[in-house]
Amino acid sequence: MKSYEYIEEVKRANGLDTDYKVAKLLGCGQNKITQYRAGQTMDNETARQIAEILDIPVWQIIADMESERQKDPSKKKAWKMLAKLSKQAGAATYNLLILNSIISFLVIYYAL
Template sequence: MTTIEYLDAVKAAKGLTSDYQLAKLLGFPLSSVSSYRTGRRFFDDEAALTVALALGVNPLVVIAAANAERAKTDEQKARWTGLMEKFSASFNTLLSQWDGRERRAFARG
């Protein structure tokens, strides 16, 4: 996902109707949200973490996606995209093993 897609996902998940509400919820200046939307800026790691927590998703996936978007070369982008896919797959595996009652993420064997 891209920065804009993550912003839209938070708006949808939280039932927000404006970027002003989004900025307030995330604790971002409205000017930052505007810069993200126009492509002048991309999430730094802290902003990516904030968005991930708002969505309840693995923060490392959003951080890797943001780094892929900020990458200066195709090689850097590919490295971050590959890492993002690994984080996403690992997180999904952990979630599938969690029964919702245990405090630990995976079963002992």
């Protein structure tokens, strides 16, 4: 994903209707959001904040940003692969947490 796509995800996930509100949520100026929309890649701190807001692995966003910055096709491909793996790892971790919660509930329920 590109920077502006992550901005759109933050807007959607938080019910925000303007870039100004996204900037306020992230604690930055609206001009920074405008720069992301114009194609600038986000810095790691913004990536961390967005990862927390969207509850996704920060490495997924950082890898996406690095793939955007790369000119070398093989390096770009490697960063895209890391972004994809980070996304899959995040989903797998979430699924394991849900499964663990269900098993814990069943153990407690049947133990009582």
